[in-house]
Structures are given as C-alpha cells and as structure tokens.
Amino acid sequence: KQEVTQIPAALSVPEGENLVLNCSFTDSAIYNLQWFRQDPGKGLTSLLLIQSSQREQTSGRLNASLDKSSGRSTLYIAASQPGDSATYLCAGYNNNDMRFGAGTRLTVKP
Amino acid sequence: DTGVSQDPRHKITKRGQNVTFRCDPISEHNRLYWYRQTLGQGPEFLTYFQNEAQLEKSRLLSDRFSAERPKGSFSTLEIQRTEQGDSAMYLCASSLDLAGGEQFFGPGTRLTVL
Numbered sequence: 001k002q003e004v005t006q007i008p009a010a011l012s013v014p015e016g017e018n019l020v021l022n023c024s025f026t027d028s029a030i031y032n033l034q035w036f037r038q039d040p041g042k043g044l045t046s047l048l049l050i051q052s053s054q055r056e057q058t059s060g061r062l063n064a065s066l067d068k069s070s071g072r073s074t075l076y077i078a079a080s081q082p083g084d085s086a087t088y089l090c091a092g093y094n095n096n097d098m099r100f101g102a103g104t105r106l107t108v109k110p
Numbered sequence: 111d112t113g114v115s116q117d118p119r120h121k122i123t124k125r126g127q128n129v130t131f132r133c134d135p136i137s138e139h140n141r142l143y144w145y146r147q148t149l150g151q152g153p154e155f156l157t158y159f160q161n162e163a164q165l166e167k168s169r170l171l172s173d174r175f176s177a178e179r180p181k182g183s184f185s186t187l188e189i190q191r192t193e194q195g196d197s198a199m200y201l202c203a204s205s206l207d208l209a210g211g212e213q214f215f216g217p218g219t220r221l222t223v224l
Contacts, residue, residue, distance in 0.1 A: 031210030100152030
C-alpha cells in the first residue's frame with residue numbers, strides 16, 4: 001500500500017527566497033507523481049505531473065523532480081512571492097488509486 | 111468555464127439525514143474520481159469510474175455511501191444516514207482515459223453534519 005509523506009509540514013520564508021518542498025513515497029511502482037496547490041477551503045489546482053519515465057518537469061518558477069529508486073520527489077519554487085502562499089500536496093498514482101501526502105503549508109512573507 | 115464543477119459547494123445537514131452531491135467532469139474526460147478530505151490531511155481516494163463503470167472502491171466507502179455515473183457523464187455521491195464523522199470536503203476529479211492521466215479537481219463540496 002502506497003504511503004506518501006511530505007516534509008516539512010509547514011514552512012515560512014521571506015519573499016524572494018528559493019525553496020524546496022519534499023515528498024517521499026514507499027512504492028516505487030508509480031505511474032506518475034503529481035504536485036498540487038490548495039488554497040484554504042478550495043479545491044486542488046494541478047501544478048506539475050511527472051510520468052514514471054520522466055525525471056523532472058518545469059513550469060515557470062516551478063520545477064519538480066522524481067527519483068523513483070529513492071522514492072522521492074521535490075518541488076522547487078524560485079523567487080517566492082506572497083501569492084505562492086498555500087498548501088502544496090504531492091500524490092503518487094498506482095493502480096487507479098492516487099495517494100496523497102498531508103501537504104506542506106507554505107507562507108511567503110512580504 | 112470548462113473545468114470540473116461540483117454542486118452544492120456547501121451542505122449542512124442533521125445526523126441521520128441523506129445527502130447527495132453532484133460532479134460534472136471536464137467533457138472529454140472518461141475517468142472520474144471521488145475523494146474525501148478532512149482538515150489538515152490530504153485527500154483520500156473513495157472510488158473511481160471509467161465511463162459509467164465503477165471500477166474501484168476504497169474500504170473507506172462504507173455501505174452508507176453509493177456513487178453512480180449512469181450515462182458516463184456527471185456523477186452523484188450519496189451518503190445515507192449521515193454521521194458526524196462524515197463531515198469533510200468531498201472532492202471530485204476527472205482525467206483522460208489513460209492510466210496515470212493528469213487529474214483535474216473541482217472546487218469540492220463541504221459537508222457539515224450536526
């Protein structure tokens with residue numbers, strides 16, 4: 001059974017900093033790993049999807065990497081802005097079942 | 111707006127009542143998923159449809175829960191005899207018809223059981 005862990009649970013940084021969010025998973029036989037953003041009381045917004053055959057994906061200031069052998073993924077956010085404040089969730093997809101971590105709550109202070 | 115929509119956005123009910131939620135996926139998406147999310151946790155998988163066929167059900171989906179997707183388009187999730195522990199955000203997602211396809215989520219329905 002896939003288990004997904006995200007560290008840290010919360011992170012507070014000043015505006016402009018580069019930061020890394022971590023995600024680890026126990027079952028390396030994943031089809032893909034997806035990163036989401038969730039604002040309070042809202043649904044999830046897809047940020048990046050990394051297929052199992054890929055190593056990384058980039059979108060704007062975001063870069064996500066995937067290392068299946070070590071069971072890890074990272075989300076790198078460059079030049080953070082207050083508007084990046086949200087909870088970031090990673091999820092691994094196995095056998096029609098997507099397992100989520102509990103998320104990292106990010107606060108970017110102006 | 112061509113994203114995933116859910117209705118209602120909020121539902122308050124008394125314990126023991128039945129509730130039904132609706133999800134309209136992105137039109138060309140054949141796969142539809144239901145998740146439940148409690149405060150401070152990530153979403154938990156409940157069930158999954160490919161077209162009208164319900165292909166996967168989590169053990170979280172007790173016999174009080176039932177989901178349908180009768181024509182392979184919109185889906186409904188019904189909870190019978192609601193309990194306070196059912197209070198959560200219920201999220202729907204859809205994807206193209208391929209394993210591991212990117213999932214797009216709706217805004218969710220927040221259920222409060224008094």
